């Protein structure tokens with residue numbers, strides 16, 4: 001009789017043969033920098049991750065560094081919105097302040113999208129007039145995104161993370177960075193991003209819920225595997241250095257195929273709805289939060305994720321990672 005239970009009998013024995021585990025340096029902590037607020041604003045289901053003004057965000061980052069976090073994904077949320085011609089001054093100032101204070105103690109990845117800047121909350125700009133009025137203006141969208149990326153990188157961002165899913169945006173960003181002498185700045189692309197119900201708490205946090213329609217015209221349909229893999233392949237061809245699936249939980253079957261198709265590191269985003277499901281279950285006494293979080297992380301690693309964006313990154317050291 002085979003006896004696999006011999007190696008499962010106690011924690012030290014299980015640790016000895018454990019295969020799948022992230023290191024702390026592979027977990028990214030999201031941060032929300034919000035212009036024009038005076039105090040932290042909690043976000044439903046996201047625990048200690050709040051919408052923060054700059055001074056309190058800097059304190060939070062200091063505490064996170066103490067807690068062992070080294071990788072951050074910043075979402076800048078400006079106070080004023082518009083239609084086009086964006087000047088991301090607030091984001092640039094925030095990035096500059098963070099890097100001035102903490103320098104090379106951290107890597108600062110900056111989410112690069114238009115939905116926190118547009119008055120309508122979509123990830124692109126629309127034709128204002130002419131035959132295509134009301135339709136997405138892809139060329140103008142790519143130009144706006146490229147300009148954001150250039151500004152963020154020039155302000156000190158360690159990496160650019162485009163999350164919009166507009167065709168051709170990685171190529172546009174890569175060429176804008178290279179043209180501005182920012183050829184060393186890597187791109188972590190949200191390369192396989194599905195249209196999903198699990199982004200709820202985030203949209204509240206980033207002030208980015210679309211005012212009309214939805215994002216199904218540019219995000220991937222959850223039913224489609226081929227489109228999902230192709231999307232990451234295109235990002236890799238256009239110059240993305242790191243790829244990502246989002247939402248992590250519902251894309252777990254795609255991590256390895258994307259890695260095999262591209263040879264690139266593939267990460268996952270444990271999105272706000274996934275994370276909130278753990279905090280809300282714990283609040284109801286239905287799971288142990290720490291155990292559940294560790295279980296999900298182990299599964300992402302087992303599935304081949306090279307890195308993970310998670311609202312729980314700041315708990316990793318406490319949890320023994």
Ligand SMILES: [Zn+2]
Pocket residue numbers: 113114115116122123163164208
């Ligand atoms: Zn967006």
